[in-house]
Amino acid sequence: MKRQYTAFPTEHFEDCLMRNSHRSIQISEKQSKIYNALTVASIVSNSAGVDTSRSAWLSVDTVKEFMESQQMQSVSEQDVTNIIQSFEPDNVMRGKNCLSFEGFACFLMDQSNFAFVNEANSYEEQDMAYPLSYYYIASSHNTYLTGHQLKGESSVELYRQVLLSGCRCVELDCWDGDDGYPVIYHGHTFTTKIDFLQVVKIIDRSAFETSCLPVIISIENHCCLAQQTRMAAAFKSIWGEKLVSKFLFDADFSDLSVLPSPLQLKNKILIKNKKIICEPPLLLSDRAVPKVTDIHVFI
Template identity: 50%
Template sequence: RTFCEFLDKLLAPLSLLTCPCVLLAKENKLLSKDGFLMYMHHPEALVLNPDHREVYQDMDQPLNHYFISSSHNTYLMEDQLQGPSSTEAYVRALLKGCRCVELDCWDGSEGEPEIYHGYTLTSKILFKDAIKAIKEYAFKTSDYPVILSLENHCSVEQQEVMAHHMSSILGSDLVTSPLGDGMPKCFPSPEELKGKFLIKGKRLNKLEATFAPDNTEDEEEDVTEEEESDDEDQEQEKKKEKKKLKLAKALSDMVVYCKSVHFHGFEDARQHLSFYEMSSFKENKALELAAESANAYIHHNVEKLSRIYPAGSRTNSSNYSPVPLWSAGCQVVALNFQTTCTDMDVNQGRFLINGKSGYVLKPAYMRDPASEFDPVTLTRGDWLQHKTLHIMVISGQQLPKLSKKKSSIVDPLVRVEVYGVPDDNAEAKTSAIDNNGFNPEWNENMEFNVHVPELALVRFTVEDHDSATSNEFVGQYTLPFNSLRMGYRHVPLLNKNGDVLPSAGLFVYIMVTDAN
């Protein structure tokens, strides 16, 4: 009955047609050819599980039990050396579902703090303008909390201005004290923090001290950990800042659940750091830890938050692969959102699900303090669910021209990639079809072994084949392995900016079987 009601809605646009075959199909609750084609392009028939388009995961777990969509140097529109800074960059990231944005804060003229990339020629924007833009667009795409990651280089006076702006603009939506009564023992959940802003930054003392009768404040605090661990080519400039950064109490008190601290090893963190004290890792250090101490990293992230950021050498705002860091349980894997690339596509694919909320619940074995999971060695455990992914790439539809010339026609091929733990990384491609972007047909089969499906993603890419130079990108679609729907499915295509290419897509057949 439900399916018949669905068909009635689906076939309603055909009600004006008087073709005998259409009338006969409607009368007998059957699908005509036109009805079938409409159905195959309907959201219910797409490759993405429709249930995963909405928030379907448990959102009542502690905040650190989720992967969090995160941006690096969010204010930049282009490169890291001389590119423009703009509040529009914050708007774009937030509308893409980003839940952690970065603000590099420096003393500005007329007592107003500014945001820009220090020691470079990037343009500047006012701190208060960035906060206003964040306030306006923070919850347009997702209702779940936004983390403001502060890299603070300001004087105490302008830090007080920063605190004033955040307090007056964000108002009661800004979390300035722990939820509930007494000292918390773990993070609140995304559900509890809906519509709220959290500040990540330095704090003068431990949060526990605010609940102690002899509450005292230190007078000064070290530079931020991201500044200290940046690349050597910037060290000489930064050594000019001989004195320690003094911290305004008003700004310090706004840091509740995300206190920035230096990382001195997993054992030191386990013994001396509270759950809310989080470290930032440059990508190279994080990737080294993920490769050599993955299980220890996972245990660290069961209790605490970790933020990863691109190396300073990426002056063109290029990105790194977030996949190995997710496999080590890292939550805040920050990318340059302004850069279109495969890594950003994979990032958006990870957060395509769960209502595009920017929060994706980590697998149970990455939330277990006793977990033995290691993505590199793949010891036996519940995480091993060896599957075989069978894909037949059947055809494509309405693939766009890459040149404005009327004679321009693509020579399309399809590349399918699996991203996940090292043993699951694989790719295959079809042959190229000459001069046919309208309705190319391949009918080619591919097969992939996937050992840890909960961490795997699948990426479909259409390229314009060129035998003389590298292939050109036409469109792509990335989604989590466990969000694939089996059977004959339509795969929509997105352009470099992540926008849907109208009418363009792939027609595929998908089957997942137990490899054992």
């Protein structure tokens, strides 16, 4: 049998594997056939118990029953016929008004059945004008962990992935590093450690690539004053104007004071961290170590 080869652009390969990707990647008819064949081969059954790999086709009645009992949609026979005519790739099967396994798989993974609707992710600016405390915020706990909480691997890449997927609050568990700079890991466990500066840099690159809404950095701070000072310096130098390090508006100290709105904080990074109340010991002051309070916390 003669082998068939096709070329997918490397940067688009992942999107080609996700039928409902947020990008509109155009592929050729030949590439589409190969993709659909791979898709069909990867599916055996589904949670609805419809196993079409062992039967040649689905009748109109079977599809109608599936739509009503599993999809909770009331459909007519004409609606089912329209589905078959739209998604069945085989001319003979379409002529018999039957849905093959491949057609059924194409229907299930079509964008019209995609659970995530882009329009639902959009928002009107006036909806983002309320105080920050009025909103649920997509948050990540132990963001750096790829798996097991006690012995898993830590990864800088996970910060990029969660931010690109819409997460607006990530966690940094900061501990003293041997080289004078903090490391991030799940303390007192066997999880691996990652470099603090690499995390700060990848947050800078990824924070607002897919959303302009503010990002909250939740810090679990276990570092000594000297390394906290280096943390503050890194935040300022790498994030620059993105970092909220001073009041953006007139301070409101009334009993009815409220937090700024997401609109007012567009493309801004906020730090959530326990603030040190007392002054550094004289021993550290004599060494001219800057105060940690040189960088303020605004949430």
